[in-house]
Each structure stands twice: as C-alpha cells, then as structure tokens.
Amino acid sequence: MIKIKVPATTANVGPGFDSFGIALNLYNEIEIEETNKQTELLQEGNVSDIPKEKNLIYTSLTKVLDEHSYKYKGFRINISKCNIPISRGLGSSASCITAGVIAANKILGNTLSEEDVLKTCTKIEGHPDNIAPALLGGMVVSLMDNDNVIFSKVKVPNNVNFAIMIPEFKVSTEDARKVLPSSYSKEDCIFNISRASMLIAAMNNGEIEKLRICTEDKIHQPYRKHLIKNIDNIFNKCKELGSLCEFISGSGSTLAAIVKKDNKKFINNLNNYLATLDGNWKVHLLEADYSGAKIL
Template sequence: MYRGIAVASGEENVINKVIVSVPASTANLGPGFDVFGLALEMRSTYTVEVLSPGEKWSVHFEGMGADVLNEKGFKFVSEVMDYFERAESVHLPPLSINVHTGIPLTRGLGSSASAIVGLLSCFEVMMNTQLDTGKVLKYAIAIEGHPDNVTASLVGGFTIAASDRSEVAYMKVVPQNLKVVVTVPSSFLSTKKARACLPDMYSRRDAVFNIGRASMLSACIFSGNYDLLSFALHDRLHQHYREKLVTGFREVSRAADRAGAYGSFLSGAGPSIAALAEPAKAEKVAKAMQKAMIELDAEAETFVLDISAQGVILQTVEDENA
C-alpha cells in the first residue's frame, strides 16, 4: 500500500526523498526520571530515498560511531521499520537509508531515541505525506520504552512527558538564557546496564523528595527564574545508584558548581555529565569540568551546547512525474 500527495484530479506528486535532522537530548535532569527531556543542538541527519521496484533496500552510516553502526545498525533500522509497517498496516517500498550521526553513541545523549524519531519521521512522511507528531511520538515511546528522550528530540525544547498504553501527553517550553555543558567520557554505558542497578522499590521519603524537586525544577524552567535550580536538580531515584558506573561524576559535578553552574546532573543513564549555566559562564564551567576529568586521567570531551528550540527539521523531495 503506497500513498502520495494528491494535487489535482488525476495527478499525484509522490514524495521519493525525505531528509530529517533530529537533535540529541539529555533526559531526567536530576529528579525527572523518565519524564523530563531537553533537546540539544547536536544533530544526526537521516536521508531516506525510494529505490526502483526490485532493488534491495540499503542502510549506510557515517559520522560518530559509524564503524559500529555499519556492523550492527541494520538490525536496529529493521526493527523500527517492522514496527512502523505493523502499526500502519503498510508495506514500505525499497529504500536507501543514509545516516550521518552527530550524536555520540551510548553516552546518555539520546542517540537511540534520536534514531527512532528520525526513522519514524521519514517513514511517516514518505507514506502519509505529512508529519503526524502525535502518532510518531506514540510509536517512538512504544519502541524506546520511555517518553523522555524521544519527546525532546521530536518537538524540541524542555519537555515533560507522560504516557500509558492508550494516551501520551507532553508540555514544552524553550528555556531562554541557558546553556547546557556536557562532558562526554570516551567510555560507553548501556541504558540496560544503568537500569539494572536501580532498585525495584523506593521509600515514601525518597518519592516525596523527588516530587518536590521535580516540581520545583519545572517551575524554574517554565518561569525562567533559575535561582533555585541548584536545589531543584537533586535526585534520590537513580543518580545515587548509577554513580559507581560513571567515572568522575562527583568530581566533575563539584567542578561545575565551583565554576558557577546552576547545577549538574547525570545525562540520561550516563556516562555523560551535564550542567546548566548562564551563557556568560558556560565556557568557564566547561573548562572546569574538562579539567576535572583530566585530573582523574579519564579521557573525555566537553561541549557547550545550545538548547534546540525545534526538534525534527524536515525536508522532502517530490517526483512530479509519478
């Protein structure tokens, strides 16, 4: 089942090429476990083009982690494609899929979420001629398993997302006068391993602690009043348990605080460490965080990133002779 853009009676323009740019994201931001996401201006690009009937579909990666992805990424793409075809009851035509990865893999910056959003967006536009954000978000959450990263990558900004089997809801705001400083270690940390160290049960005291901090963090971001961010970024549900898996978490966090950051947190499941800072102090914070890693003899790279106001950026090419 193939669909195109109806432009007039007896005529049809068929989208035969889709280019989608998707931002990285940092999730949790301390207390907002599996709920908060923040889109970052660090992007991967997905170019999907329809091949001639009978040609075999292909996948090629370049950029960060391309050697690993060209070896193992085919399976991941196939799984996303299979989910989309089942959910939509369609059969995608043969496709050429080229990915330029600008997001470090398995570092807590939403690389898998970005890939899921990018691929689903390409498939959705190619088959249905427009991007249905609600539908893509629902599918992405079903594949990823939690809404934080995929929501931020899809719509941009700071997002609060919640979902169950039948409903997905989110709110978004684009924070102003705020930079995100991220120290990215050279070591990998899988989300599966980082989740395995978390307890199955939490005390009421810790739950209440996180509800208070998450509420305060939301108020700070939505109001633009960042005075209480250092208080609001604290967490008791996941960071304490994951610290042992992340080299330099405490040292880098202390360095960021001393350099004038509003506060710091584990980026997603780690091992990246993020800090929020006012623009005038961001470079100083970055140098302090990088120095802390060097003093630990740990290899890492530190970035000063803008918050991405826009999530998916889409470009299509139509075949007017179809």
Template sequence: MVRVTVPATTANIGPGFDTLGLALNMYNVYNFEETELGLIIEGCPDEYNNEDNLIYKSFVIAAKEMGKEVKGLKISMNTEIPVSRGLGSSSACIVGGVYGANELLHGGLSKDELFRIAVKIEGHPDNIAPAVYGGLTASIVEDDKTYCMKYNLSEKLKFCALIPDFETSTCEARKLLPQDVTFKDAVFNISRTAVLLKAMEEGNFEVISVSLKDKLHQKYRKTLIHQYDEVKKICIENKSDAFFISGSGPTLMNIIQNPEFTNRIKVSIMNLEHNWIVKYLEADKYGVTVEQI
C-alpha cells in the same frame, strides 16, 4: 530523497525520572531513498549495517502502522550524537526511522501519532518527547497512551556536557535501581520536579540548583560512572550553576550562565583517568525536522 534531522536529548534532569526531557542542539541527520529491492545503509559501523539497524526497524514498524510496504530502502546518515552516552542516540534513531517512513511513504500521520508510534518502539517517552517536540517536555503514560506537555525554557539557560570515552548501558543502569522507594523519597522528588519546571522557565539558577536534587536514581547510577565524584567536584569548583547525570549516564550535564565555563572545565579535567569531551550546548526549540531533498 527525504532528510530527517533529530536533536540529541537529555532525560530525567535530576528529579524528573522517566518523565522530563530536553532537546539539545547536537544532531543526527538521516537520508532515506526508495530502491528497487534490498537494504543499503551508509555512514554507520558495519555491525549496524543490516536489518537489525534501529533506524530501519523503526522505519518498517511505522510503515506497517500506516499499511505501507517496504520493498527497498537506502539509508545514509551523518551522526553527531554519541552512542550509549545518555544523550538519546537510540531515540534519535527511532524518531528518524518513524518520520522517514511517514514522509517517504506519504503516510500522512500527525506529529502526535508519530510520537506515539516512536514511544511504542522505545518503551518510554522521556527522550522521545523532546526529540519530537523540541524544548523542555514532561510525559506520562496512561493505559498504553502517552501524553506530553511542552514547557517554556529561559533563554538564560546554557548547557555544558561532559562526554566520557566509555559507555554505560541503560539496561544495566536500570538494574541498579530499587524496586520500592520510601514515601519520603517519593515526596522529595515530586516536589522538586514541580519547582524545577517553573525555575527553568524563569531562569532562576539558585532554585534550579536546589530542585535538581534527586533520591530515586542518580545515587545508584553514579556508581557506573568512573570518577563521578571527582568530575562533580571539578564542576562545582569551576562554578557550575547546576549539575546532573544525563539520562542513565555516563554523560554529566551542567546548566550554566557563562559559556566561559566550558573553557575552564577543559583545563581542569585534562588529568583525569578517562578522556572527557567538553561540549557547549543550547536547547533545541523545535525537535525533529523533515525536508524533501
């Protein structure tokens, strides 16, 4: 049996739209076993217990890339990453399936090769990159080839995720975005992305807070997040060091220095219309791991 463990991820990180990603220490664990025939899936809702399951589909695609045949497969899972909350649940499924196929079927592919297969399935690299490589990543696509760089991240940086009891669709969130942006807004984001990466490396919270500002996506996507303004106000009043929408939402992420922020915020959001899970997180440095059980 092969076990694949994949971290949660947060993408965009303010100005780094479709480019930046960060791995977090919340995990999905997938176990893969070969069987004689058929498909068995355990540990997920019934609607995903079929051949349309994203883990299985990714496994099959990776197997075909390696020239391998999938006869029978059992997948069992233990998942911490919530679905459709902007924390990379679909990327975790894809990376899990791709890595599971490579290990179980003895594909012998490198990490970079597996990364590119996973990006091809997902369609964009911002969540896939940190799920594979861990830490803070920046990715680009050129002529259908994906490139990724990993950045150092200060040990000072801790994270507090506010995860609501409602979902948002990445597809619907993308429909809100404009087809064209002004030159001024493009420069605004490019400059802040460059500064943000160095500030996160050094742990400069003042510069992080300023450089997290964005004009390309968050002002549109926040309209899908119930009580966004109220939640942001509560975070600021409780001395959040920096605040941004995780991926396309609805999870809202705080970068913090003091873990005590997590306890304060739990009390402050109790009376909101929706229930919000408050989760203290740290960066995952290593990305996906694979082991034989």
C-alpha cells in the same frame, strides 16, 4: 530521498526520572531513500556494522510501513552526520526511532498526525522522555496514560547553556536499570516530587538560582553514580567553576551541567580539569533546541 535532522536529548534532568527531557543543538542527520535493491545501511558513507535487524532507523521505518501494508523492496539508509554518541545518555536510540517513523510517515503521504508519530515512536522506545523532546523540541514533561502520551512544554531560561561532558566509556541502559532498587521509601518519593515540581516552576519562571536544589534526586542518581568514574570530583569541579547545577544525562555515561551564558571561562577551565582524568572526556557547550526533528 528524505533527509531528516534530529536533536540529541538529555533526560531525567535530576529528579524527573523517565519524565523530563530537553532537546539540545547537537544533531544526527539521516538520509533515507527507497530502492529496488537490498537494504543498504551506512554511517557517514561507510557500511554500518549494525545488522538491519538491530538498526533502529530501519526497524522503526519498516514497522510503520508494514502496519500500513506498504510494499517495499529495500532502502538506502545513511546517517550522513552522526554527532549523537551511542549508549552515552543523549538519546541516540530516540533519534534513530524518530527518524525512522518520520520517514515512514513521509513515504505514506503524511497520513500520521504529530500525535500519532509521538505515540508510535514511544511505543517502539518504551517511554517518552527522550522521544518527546527529540520530536517536539525544547524541554518537555511527558507521561503515559494507558497507550496515550500526555506532554507539556516547559520554558528554558534564555540565559543558560548546557555543558555536556561525554566520556569514551559507555553505560548501557540495561546496566543502569539493574542497579536501581525495586522500591523506594515514602521520604525519597516526597523528596523527588517536591524537587521535580520546583524544577518545572523554576525553569518556567527563570529562577536559575533555584536549579541546584531542585535538580537533586534520590531515585536514580545515587545508584547510578557508581557506574561513572570520577563523577563526584567532576560535579564538585563544575560547582567550583560556577555551574548552576549538575546531573547525569539520561542513564549516563554523559554528565551535564547548566551554566550561565556569561560564564565565559567555564568550558576552558572544565576542559583543562577533565584532561587530568581518565575517560578521554569531551565537552560540548550546547543550547536548547526548540525545533525538534524536521525534514530538511
């Protein structure tokens, strides 16, 4: 049996649309075992209601095996710990794809390099912003150059945490893409380029006092905010409670705030406020994960 642990990820991080991602210490754990029976898909020991044709762990696993002409009959796939919620902007699909490809590589005798695994995962996902940090850990800037994935690691200041606010409602990636405009003004592009560049520098240099201005965005958040009820009120409350910045995690519906580790009252006060709103919000105070996906 192969056991794999994959972290959640928050992508975009304000201006880094489809390019920036940070791995967080919230994990799915997946068990994959090859069998001589029909494939069995489980979630925390119970039969999954997702058919294998739509199960990203299974489809990613078998895609790689098929490409290498590996013969198999079936698998027992169990998400033994499912902590990354689906369709909330925390990289649940990336975690499943990464687990499937890593398991396939293990079955094949680790014939794929880390670069090959990253490239394969990205090809399945379509973009690397969640895949790269899920696989590599930490904060990662990534881009596509033809079929190649180019990435660079960014330091995360050691004196900050991530307040991750997860509602019960979902925002599908498809819906979040539909609300985006087909073109942007030169001014908006310059706005985002400057802030994305400054965000990398500020993170690398530990200049956390600059995070608020350099997580501003005009490419996706102004259009997606309408899909998330009470977002402005929540962001204003986070700022009032002392957060360094706030942003939509991925395409939502999860929201994120970066807070100083010594802001001890932030989470309790935020929880009390969110309890007054619709959405059944749950808050996790997380740190960056630096290990990425790994076989246990």
